[in-house]
Amino acid sequence: MLKIGLTGGIGSGKTTVAKIFKILGIPVFDADTAAKDLMNNNEELKRKIREEFGEEVYQNGILNRKYLAEIVFNDAYKLEKLNVLVHPITIQAGIDWAAKQNAKYVIKEAALMFEAGSAFNLDYIIGVFAPTDLRIARVMQRDGITKEQVVARMENQIDERIKNKLCDFVIDNDENSLLTSKINDINKKISALTQ
Numbered sequence: 001m002l003k004i005g006l007t008g009g010i011g012s013g014k015t016t017v018a019k020i021f022k023i024l025g026i027p028v029f030d031a032d033t034a035a036k037d038l039m040n041n042n043e044e045l046k047r048k049i050r051e052e053f054g055e056e057v058y059q060n061g062i063l064n065r066k067y068l069a070e071i072v073f074n075d076a077y078k079l080e081k082l083n084v085l086v087h088p089i090t091i092q093a094g095i096d097w098a099a100k101q102n103a104k105y106v107i108k109e110a111a112l113m114f115e116a117g118s119a120f121n122l123d124y125i126i127g128v129f130a131p132t133d134l135r136i137a138r139v140m141q142r143d144g145i146t147k148e149q150v151v152a153r154m155e156n157q158i159d160e161r162i163k164n165k166l167c168d169f170v171i172d173n174d175e176n177s178l179l180t181s182k183i184n185d186i187n188k189k190i191s192a193l194t195q
């Protein structure tokens with residue numbers, strides 16, 4: 001069974017692409033959702049996050065994401081501290097999940113695939129790309145945040161040109177051409193690789 005990574009910068013359209021792969025019957029692990037789930041439910045991780053960021057980071061046991069985002073997206077050192085706590089346990093959750101799947105290939109979706117070092121155990125990587133202005137507009141609309149907030153998050157992600165070179169398959173999600181046909185094409189190519 002092949003393990004395929006699906007990555008792309010904030011607002012590139014990873015989750016949109018992942019939904020289409022799911023419709024095609026491909027199991028998808030969403031690392032960002034898994035990380036949020038672990039931050040809310042894994043007691044050991046919660047204890048470490050409290051120790052690092054203070055008691056206020058949880059309200060009635062639920063992660064106060066806005067509070068945490070304010071801290072880490074304005075302080076690269078704090079962001080690194082959070083990543084060191086969250087990434088390894090999330091990568092392990094993805095490995096455990098893949099071991100339970102029965103499919104010709106599975107997809108692991110993660111925004112910070114290269115940054116988190118999780119590309120190492122994947123066979124191929126799909127990258128989703130879109131123009132920066134379009135990505136900013138999408139995220140402002142989706143999350144109701146300012147341009148400055150989107151740009152601050154973008155600055156924590158590796159350069160798009162470098163990411164493009166690291167990917168085996170590239171999807172341009174610029175809204176000028178049909179996304180589904182590009183995904184169909186990649187699905188066929190990956191399926192052929194599993195023969």
Ligand code: ATP
Binds near residue numbers: 014
């Ligand atoms: P993040 O890293 O922030 O989670 P993402 O890469 O997963 O972002 P999506 O959530 O898939 O991106 O897309 C961002 C927004 O743009 C969503 O509201 C989505 O509906 C919209 N969007 C993505 N691709 C397209 C498209 N081809 N046409 C129209 N809207 C799109």
